Amino acid sequence: MKKKNIIIWAIVVVVIAIVGYFSFGGGQKKSTNKTVTIGIMAGVKQDDAIWKEVSKTAKSKYNITLKFKKFTDYTQPNKALSNGDVDLNAFQHYAFLNAWNKANKTSIVAIGKTVITPIxxxxxxxxxxxxxxxxxxxxxxxxxxxxxxxxxxxxxxxxxxxxxxxxxxxxxxxxxxxxxxxxxxxxxxxxxxxxxxxxxxxxxxxxxxxxxxxxxxxxxxxPVNKDSEQWINIIAANKKDKNKQEYKDVVKAYETAKTKQTIKKQYGTAEIAAWDIKLK
Structure with a gap:
């Protein structure tokens, strides 16, 4: 009888160990996939090609799936961001954002740089x-x-x-x-x-x-100088979300040599990758 009890307890211990192992992720690969929705302007094929390249990097390097919500009116992406309809947006430069925040009493901040399009x-x-x-x-x-x-x-x-x-x-x-x-x-x-x-x-x-x-x-x-710094386009987030790691990783996925190559392929010198330019 004593031997039987020992066997029963041994089985219980093993079962508990197995349940705990799987419950805490030891027996299966923990899913870290994230989905981030970005608000962008519609109808620009060159930009679509750039974001396609960024999406590949985000998925392969950071296991982040990028989704896009396209807008036709420049007043829409910041409203969507403030309302939580998108996680980030990428359509505006610093000057536009500063004017928007002032006029609408919002707290949207830049978390990364994309391009500058010289006029x-x-x-x-x-x-x-x-x-x-x-x-x-x-x-x-x-x-x-x-x-x-x-x-x-x-x-x-x-x-x-x-x-x-x-x-x-x-x-x-x-x-x-x-x-x-x-x-x-x-x-x-x-x-x-x-x-x-x-x-x-x-x-x-x-x-x-x-x-x-x-x-x-x-x-x-x-020219790309101190005067033009305010015209650099940005990736923006709500201030409360600026330190979210997945959003930082989206920025890292954008600011790569591969993205820079794609920008040049799509736009020539009409647009310039802006995250590492030197402002004179």
Missing amino acids: RLYSDKVKKVKDIPDGATISVPNDATNESRALFLLKNAGLITLKKNTSLATVKSIAKNPKHLQIKELDASQTARSLSDVTAAVINTNYAQAAKINYKSAIYVE
Whole structure:
């Protein structure tokens, strides 16, 4: 009887050990797969190709599955992020985010960098910036962030100077205008169409592409320097989530040499990988 009890207890101990082993993951591979949903803008095949490459890296290296929610309106991705409809978004630069947070009282933060898309000055009338005549008309986008960007471009091109400590420039921020340029403010989508009516136009790359304007034909390209830092595009998260490891891993999956190669393949020099650029 004593021997029988010993056998029964031995069986019980083994069963408990087996149950505990499997319960705590010792007998099976623990699943660490995560799914992260990112809000992006729709309709850009080049960006889709870049994110496809990033998705491969995220899955193979960090066991993260990336899903995408596409938007057609620039006001939507930050709303979706604040509402929890997406985990991250990647569509905006620092200047847009700062303006959004201020206007909407949100706490969205940048957790990684993606690309910078330099804006360019185009002309059908002159071949070089120095040939822009006195009194020439230059069209610029009229929304706050892009107008500021355009005016900083004109400043860097040596056409105007801006008042000291200007961050968000308007035409009122112009300190010196030696060529007496006339600044024509237009909706950003109309600047490309204005080329035939003005001496030169500052045009965002996406609108230049839509108008079949070769970005290589620009007479001046926005330099990558301290002035342009605010135009670097970012991966953004809600502030409370900025330290989540899976989100940090998504950033790592993006900021790779392979992603940089894909950006160059898709965009040439129209877009530049921004996470390791040196700002002069």
